[in-house]
Amino acid sequence: MKRRKWIWLVWAVVLLSYLVPYTLLSGVALWYGSFLFWSCAGLAVIVLNVFITKDFEDHRND
Numbered sequence: 001m002k003r004r005k006w007i008w009l010v011w012a013v014v015l016l017s018y019l020v021p022y023t024l025l026s027g028v029a030l031w032y033g034s035f036l037f038w039s040c041a042g043l044a045v046i047v048l049n050v051f052i053t054k055d056f057e058d059h060r061n062d
Helices: 002-023 034-053
Strands: none
Touching: 002 034
16 A cells, blocks of 8 residues: 555656646746646655655565
8 A cells, every 4th residue: 555655746847747847937038937836746756756766575486
């Protein structure tokens, strides 16, 4: 159940990556507008993926 929460958070960041730049930041034409938001969202997804996969184990038959 804990992993599901992180996955929903990733989907929320993806949804915000579409909504925020085309609504709230539509009038900002400088680099700190959509590009900065997408860069931060990308870093957030990377960090969330680390949290999602930190409990994965290797189940090889050695």
